[in-house]
Amino acid sequence: LHSAHALEYAVGFFDGDGCVTTDGARRSHCKLAVSQSSSSAEVLVLFLQLFGGKIYQKSKGRGPQKPMLQWAVKDEASRSRAARMLSQYPSLKQPQLRLASIWPSSKTSRKEGKVHLREMKDAVPEKGGLVCSWPYLAG
Numbered sequence: 001l002h003s004a005h006a007l008e009y010a011v012g013f014f015d016g017d018g019c020v021t022t023d024g025a026r027r028s029h030c031k032l033a034v035s036q037s038s039s040s041a042e043v044l045v046l047f048l049q050l051f052g053g054k055i056y057q058k059s060k061g062r063g064p065q066k067p068m069l070q071w072a073v074k075d076e077a078s079r080s081r082a083a084r085m086l087s088q089y090p091s092l093k094q095p096q097l098r099l100a101s102i103w104p105s106s107k108t109s110r111k112e113g114k115v116h117l118r119e120m121k122d123a124v125p126e127k128g129g130l131v132c133s134w135p136y137l138a139g
């Protein structure tokens with residue numbers, strides 16, 4: 001299950017629909033997450049199998065809007081492992097994943113990490129800096 005193709009697919013999917021974000025009461029903790037509508041949630045099981053974490057109901061459906069599910073990995077060891085695995089392959093979010101893999105434990109360093117993460121999210125990607133594989137593109 002941990003094949004290179006499955007991991008590259010997950011990297012491509014995370015690049016499109018995943019996020020590295022801060023979490024917690026003071027937004028000082030880091031988490032990785034992917035959200036999908038309930039009708040497209042099979043990929044969340046792949047993330048669960050590859051990286052651990054949990055699948056949550058993010059929002060309830062209302063009218064024609066379907067319920068949303070979210071895979072997330074929050075605990076330090078699992079998040080760090082998942083971020084390291086996902087950052088093995090080139091992606092637009094590779095710098096964010098590298099930061100998530102070494103998220104600081106001190107309060108001051110976490111504040112700096114949060115600012116650095118925001119800067120990475122706001123940065124314009126370099127042209128031609130990403131070589132994509134077929135599994136990445138399929139994700």
